[in-house]
Amino acid sequence: MADNNENKVLNVPHLRFPEFTDEWGKYKLSDVCSFFSGGTPSSSKKEYYDGSIPFIRSGELHMNKTELFITEEGLNNSAAKMVEIGDLLLALYGATSGDIAIGQIKGAINQAILCIRTTQNKKFIESVWKKHVEKLLQTYLQGGQGNLSADIVKNISFYFANSSEQMKLAKFISLLDERIATQNKIIKDLKKLKSAIVEMLLCNRNSELLKLGDIGYFVRGLTYANEDVTENKAATAVIRANNLNYGNHVDKGEVVYVSRTPATSQILRKGDIVICMANGSSALVGKNSYYPFNDGQSTVGAFCGIYRTSHPLAKWLMQSRRYKRLVYQSLQGGNGAIANLNGDDILNMSFPVMEKEKSKSIIFILETIEKTLAVNKCLQMSCSTQKSHLLKQMFI
Known part of the structure; x- marks a missing residue:
């Protein structure tokens, strides 16, 4: 919150783009969103699986592919529900409880996922949820509920900016996410390169x-x-x-x-x-x-x-x-x-x-890659820490 010149407490974030001055409004998610979850086709029915419909589980919210696929028959004879690319997906329980993502797959969801649809900016809702998720999990999971539910989520209240400010915040957070994703890809590629070079040490079978x-x-x-x-x-x-x-x-x-x-x-x-x-x-x-x-x-x-x-x-x-x-x-x-x-x-x-001299050269390359990896991991951690700090300061 911030104070105005009359020392009145305003419903605004601590850090803000200068062109915005309106107070934020507080709403229950049920006031601005609609919700549904899915189900799982019977595993005893082989004809329900190995179809063409991606079956999204809670550990796959951030992925662009799924491990399982179901058939139209499996979809029609179960509580599984279809979601679209761009839908907001929330893991209700399990190891990933509280995780949220904007879906990258058109497919069916099971009962552990809540689909959230809204006319508000989805990236804004995703970001404000991530700011508060730790406290929410402490309240509802460690507080004895055992897991989140659609009813719990519907009754959670957040402060919302106007649509223009939501859009600008969403674009800014998206840029940070892109930077983190780029850093993660650099790390992944360096690990692949290191693994390939390690195998070169063993290429001399004789x-x-x-x-x-x-x-x-x-x-x-x-x-x-x-x-x-x-x-x-x-x-x-x-x-x-x-x-x-x-x-x-x-x-x-x-x-x-x-x-x-x-x-x-x-x-x-x-x-x-x-x-x-x-x-x-x-x-x-x-x-x-x-x-x-x-x-x-x-x-x-x-x-x-x-x-x-x-x-x-x-x-x-x-x-x-x-x-x-x-x-x-x-x-x-x-x-x-x-x-x-x-x-x-x-x-x-x-x-x-390999013979000693060639091995020395490869070891030097591997050590250089490892140092580069360490630097890039530090950069990734720095970007993630920066995003976490900005979420706390730029959202209520």
Whole structure:
């Protein structure tokens, strides 16, 4: 809100284009929008699926294609409803609850999606929703409702600018979104390039094999009990599978702290490769990340391990398709057991690599790409932070 010269509180945003002075009006969404949700054709009816109608699910709001398709018969014999490109779509429940997007697909929606149609500017509504979504989810999901519903959404009130100001705000936010999308594409393309160059290291099938056990060693993670977990951030930080992602550095955003002291060999060092060694999902076993820190305070949990080497090729080889194939071949467990690797599985892996001088050149290129990736990730984060700040300042 802002004050005028008479110190009267006005219903206007803190930051505003100078040509607009009107107060914003407060309306329930039901006053300016219409709503409907969909349904799911019976999965027991094969004739309802593999048709030509895209079937949009809540995790696909931002996509221009769908995984599933339904038939006209499936549409006509279920509560599924058709939406158009440009409709405003809101995820009501599930992992993406509260997510909103302007649809890119003409297709059918299920019961987890609410279609919102309006004569107001859709980008404006999308933006004001994103400003308030965290508070809305805290109120209705964590507040005991369990999920959003059409009735809840209809009764939510927002402040609306006049149509001209809505349009200008929408264009401005769209420019920010385009900048973020461009940055995301740059990052995606750099990752693809890096992956392709990693495979070049392994293109010499007639070369000698480089065995991981000959250039490094393996350290198993720290075992701890629930009572060892502490809020003390000066304690030992434990890296787990959720901190790992192929092709990225270890993410220390969400770590557990424990009061146990690891063995000297278990303390992570800069250059270590942290590997998920066991998990209920076999798809996660083997994923690894490079540890870029030298804090002397961190270790890994018992379901992870450390591969320690000073060889410059190792971190790249463990991002290759061959590495993933070797992990798949080595997996133990199954029949409900936790899928797991052991240290010897890692140490026995071998890779045909290029001769030393060519490998050096490729490593230099990969390191350059990785630095460029880091810069572009920072730019992407900066753009997203800027947008978040502007949403708070330019909308009520």
